[in-house]
Amino acid sequence: MERRTIREGGCLCGAVRFKAEGEPNSVRICHCRTCQKAMGSPFFARARFEQRALTIEGETARYPSSELVDRVFCPRCGTRLFSWRRNGTLAGVALATFDDRNALAPTEHIWVSEKVDWLRLDDGLPQYAEGVR
Template identity: 35%
Template sequence: MKSLVYSGGCLCGQVRFQALGPAHNPHYCSCKLCQRHTGALSAAWVEFPRERVTWSGVPATFRSSDYSSRAFCPRCGSSLGAIDDEPTVALLLGCFDDNDPEVLKPTGHSYSGARPSWCQGDT
């Protein structure tokens, strides 16, 4: 089975990534950290082992919890993902050049109850 290469990056193009598939755990998250990191009520993520993600340009990071740092472009501020202390990089699906493949479709939703009450029935 051939591994897929997923590419993407920030709004200005200074920071790009390539992630060698398969992709793992595509999901939505609505925790307060994800809301503040993205400015959205829910974030769509997909995970890759750290050694399968390469960067062109260096993302800035902010230590957001005791186990993870949020990655973003130091020039345009685009949110890119989370780099966990465990060997996992979670990339935001909105940053992908092509986020249409079915294997990237979120299959779960973490912290869905953290969204405002008027948004509880939405994905």
């Protein structure tokens, strides 16, 4: 019997907890302006999972940041947890919300054409001007 990896995480106040089963299909750092605004940060470091791989406990709130994506957060403490595709396919899980914040490491940078000027990318990871599949 195959044993699947389960990674757990949650928000700052503990009102929202989640489990991500299996491996993500990508682990990226997105520098697009929408992610910057949505996360209140220069970038969004996230692991992308199939939505069906996620189990969420606790009340969440959503904000439609585009035609395609909702941003999911804890309404109590405001922790930004997920970018959630509205078509029911994928979810980006904020890496820092996992209990083991070092469990997954990014493999590339996307949307570096919108990166803030003062951020230096010298980690040796591939960089893409826009998004990649």
